[in-house]
Structures are given as C-alpha cells and as structure tokens.
Amino acid sequence: MILAVKNLKKYYGDLKAVNNISFEVKRGTVFSLLGPNGAGKTTTVEILEGLRKKTGGEIYYFGEKVNDITKSIKEKIGVALQKTELFKELTVLETVKLFRSFYQKGFTPKEIVDMVGLNEKAKSRVKNLSGGQLQRLVLGLAFVNDPEIIFLDEPTTGLDPQSRRHIWEIIQAFKKSGKTIFLTTHYMEEAERLADMVCIIDNGKIVASGSPDELIKSSGLKSIIEFQADNISTTHFPNCKKLGDKFFFETTNVAEDIQKLLANGIEDFIVRHPTLEDVFLKLTGKKLRD
Structure with a gap:
C-alpha cells in the first residue's frame, strides 16, 4: 500500500x-x-x-x-x-x-x-x-x-x-x-x-x-432514457430529472416508456446503461461541477 x-x-x-x-x-x-x-x-x-x-x-x-x-x-x-x-x-x-x-x-x-x-x-x-x-x-x-x-x-x-x-x-x-x-x-x-x-x-x-464498474453495479440503477424536450408531463414521467439541457429517468420497462415518449411527441431520445455520472448524481444529488 x-x-x-x-x-x-x-x-x-x-x-x-x-x-x-x-x-x-x-x-x-x-x-x-x-x-x-x-x-x-x-x-x-x-x-x-x-x-x-x-x-x-x-x-x-x-x-x-x-x-x-x-x-x-x-x-x-x-x-x-x-x-x-x-x-x-x-x-x-x-x-x-x-x-x-x-x-x-x-x-x-x-x-x-x-x-x-x-x-x-x-x-x-x-x-x-x-x-x-x-x-x-x-x-x-x-x-x-x-x-x-x-x-x-x-x-x-x-x-x-x-x-x-x-x-x-x-x-x-x-x-x-x-x-x-x-x-x-x-x-x-x-x-x-x-x-x-x-x-x-x-x-x-x-x-x-x-x-467504476463496482459503483455502477452496486448503485441499483437500471437502464436510463435520456431526451430533450421543451416541457414534460409529470403525470407520465414522475421520476424524471433534468441535467443540463437534457431530461432523464430510470426504467425497468424500456419499450413501454418509449411508447410514452412517442405519444407525448418526444422523438429525440437515447436509451443507455447507467454511467458513473448517474451514480454520482444519485449519491450526491449534484453534478460533478456543482
């Protein structure tokens, strides 16, 4: 050591x-x-x-x-x-x-x-x-x-x-x-x-x-859907958070949530695995630059 x-x-x-x-x-x-x-x-x-x-x-x-x-x-x-x-x-x-x-x-x-x-x-x-x-x-x-x-x-x-x-x-x-x-x-x-x-x-x-891998795996975070929009429905996406100019939320049902996005006219989105940035935000409630 x-x-x-x-x-x-x-x-x-x-x-x-x-x-x-x-x-x-x-x-x-x-x-x-x-x-x-x-x-x-x-x-x-x-x-x-x-x-x-x-x-x-x-x-x-x-x-x-x-x-x-x-x-x-x-x-x-x-x-x-x-x-x-x-x-x-x-x-x-x-x-x-x-x-x-x-x-x-x-x-x-x-x-x-x-x-x-x-x-x-x-x-x-x-x-x-x-x-x-x-x-x-x-x-x-x-x-x-x-x-x-x-x-x-x-x-x-x-x-x-x-x-x-x-x-x-x-x-x-x-x-x-x-x-x-x-x-x-x-x-x-x-x-x-x-x-x-x-x-x-x-x-x-x-x-x-x-x-980094251990922190991501132990965080319990699921797949992340990230998208851009002028505004969002808190009824359809109650757990949605904003980071910079993008919105994101965790999901355990990707197909269902993609349908919700499309139904709300949101077509600019990506589905990704959680990153160290997501873990950091979950633990501290802040971005690294805050």
Whole structure:
C-alpha cells in the first residue's frame, strides 16, 4: 500500500471540511477522488501534499505512519496543482532544468521533455505555449523527480479533446511503469476511463468507493432514457430529472416508456446503461461541477 489515511479530519471551527474519512491507495493504480465543489477533496489532497495541517487522523506513506509530510516524503511524490504559475520568459528546457534542480534524483530534463512530447518546443518560451502544451509542461514538472506517487489536480481542465487524450496517454504510460496516480477531475469520463478505484466525497465524508464498474453495479440503477424536450408531463414521467439541457429517468420497462415518449411527441431520445455520472448524481444529488 503506497498511501493510506485513517479517520482523517480537517476542521475550521464548526466547519468540518474533512470529516473522519478513510481510504487506501494501492501501488501501480490510478485512484480518483471525486466530489462537487466544497465537498472536501481539495482540502484532503492538500493535506496529503503537505500544504495543510490535518486536525486529526492518521496518514501512512510507503507503509509507515507519518505525522508530517517531510522533505524525504516530498522527494518521492509529484504534484501538479490546479493552477501553476511559471516564469514566462524561460524556455521549456530551462524550466524543466530549474525544477529538476530542486530534487536529489530523477529524470534528466531531456527525458522529461521527451516524455511529454515537447521536443519541438524545447527552446520556446513558456509564454508562447498553447494551453495544451503548457499543461503537458506542468505535468512533466510533476514527473521530474521520478516520483512513486503523483497528485494530479484536474490536469485536463479547459483543454480541447485532443490535448486531453494526450494527457491521458501520459498518465497511462506512467501507470504502466508501476507508478501510482492520485487524480481529481471535473470530467466524469476521465475518471471512468483512467481510474482503477474511485472514492466519492460529499460534505466532508466518503459516501461510496470502488472501481467504476463496482459503483455502477452496486448503485441499483437500471437502464436510463435520456431526451430533450421543451416541457414534460409529470403525470407520465414522475421520476424524471433534468441535467443540463437534457431530461432523464430510470426504467425497468424500456419499450413501454418509449411508447410514452412517442405519444407525448418526444422523438429525440437515447436509451443507455447507467454511467458513473448517474451514480454520482444519485449519491450526491449534484453534478460533478456543482
């Protein structure tokens, strides 16, 4: 076990930002902590990174109980924050060299630039990088010390689909090398695609944990019918919910409910299996971005 927390707490007066949570992160896996804004996930991650002090509970790194996140632990972890400010006038290679100098061991700057696919931009200034290139550089900086576990806080927010998939490939390659990723994300598809284990946190507490498939199967959710309409009949569809610009509801009788939709003039619909997003909504009553 590379990381474990037991009964972790962080209180601010009467506010219980993290309220007695426990989980374990296995070596060589992608672990994703999901929660709506204000749920406690960022506070949890910042405690584990050594940026905040815990109120109570226990933290275990690499099989040993730790009271503080010391320099020796930080030598073995990598961190990509949600927002990272870099020296805009430095080149890509100069930036990597600077961050590499903070650690005793790790990859060479050239290996990092190769790893994140920025060879052609090695001599370009940071200020001239595109959003996707900048995010790849930030990811590379989190890898410079060849960490055992890397914390990625919403690594693909704001990126186009192609750049996002490039980041996914880098994460998957890191995992294949036997390393561990602790991921927070606002993209449910990202967690469903990458994560081996998911913990859902809401109001400072863990409300569910398991692999994406386990969470979906244990949710009890049936087939989902999703459709668009200007308005709906609450008589015909009493359990219907709205998510964004679409309506959806669970069904155990697909054929009968499709007939109801057609009878109400609704022809734009899809029938699908439940997803991790549906499980999240059922457990928290919120969308991931709320």
